[in-house]
Amino acid sequence: MNRRDFLSTSSKAACVCALGTAGVFLSNCSGATEPSSLIDTTGVELDFDLSSADFLPLQNDGGSVVTDENEIDASGLLLLRTGENIKAFTRSCTHQGIQLNAFSNGISVCAFGHGAQFNSNGEAISAPATGSLKSYDTELNGDLLTVFGG
Ligand code: FES
Numbered sequence: 495m496n497r498r499d500f501l502s503t504s505s506k507a508a509c510v511c512a513l514g515t516a517g518v519f520l521s522n523c524s525g526a527t528e529p530s531s532l533i534d535t536t537g538v539e540l541d542f543d544l545s546s547a548d549f550l551p552l553q554n555d556g557g558s559v560v561t562d563e564n565e566i567d568a569s570g571l572l573l574l575r576t577g578e579n580i581k582a583f584t585r586s587c588t589h590q591g592i593q594l595n596a597f598s599n600g601i602s603v604c605a606f607g608h609g610a611q612f613n614s615n616g617e618a619i620s621a622p623a624t625g626s627l628k629s630y631d632t633e634l635n636g637d638l639l640t641v642f643g644g
């Protein structure tokens with residue numbers, strides 16, 4: 495088995511585990527974590543079944559959910575539906591790495607940090623955060639969302 499096959503297989507296995515415990519992986523931003531590590535996740539991909547109850551907000555334009563930590567991002571993912579696409583960002587605030595809430599009306603708030611806000615492009619729009627959130631490539635095939643590490 496070459497490296498690519500191994501990564502593909504292990505990622506899919508991790509995804510199955512993640513989907514099986516979606517209730518555990520999804521959170522309501524009740525805690526804070528350290529900033530995302532700089533681990534190279536290139537080649538890692540996670541699949542999410544958007545037909546599952548936890549991801550139903552992503553069926554509608556502007557809908558958003560967050561996940562807990564995973565193989566791609568130690569802070570979890572901030573997902574946002576924009577038309578026919580799903581954007582994926584880290585949940586790690588650019589200020590001090592506290593987890594961001596899901597988008598509401600196109601704004602994600604660092605409610606458990608210091609109140610910074612980010613727009614739907616992942617750009618900080620209020621202090622004390624600056625810069626942009628790390629984003630990840632995504633692919634949407636029907637109800638299957640794939641997020642690619644990097
Ligand atoms: S950690 Fe997000 S505003 Fe400070």
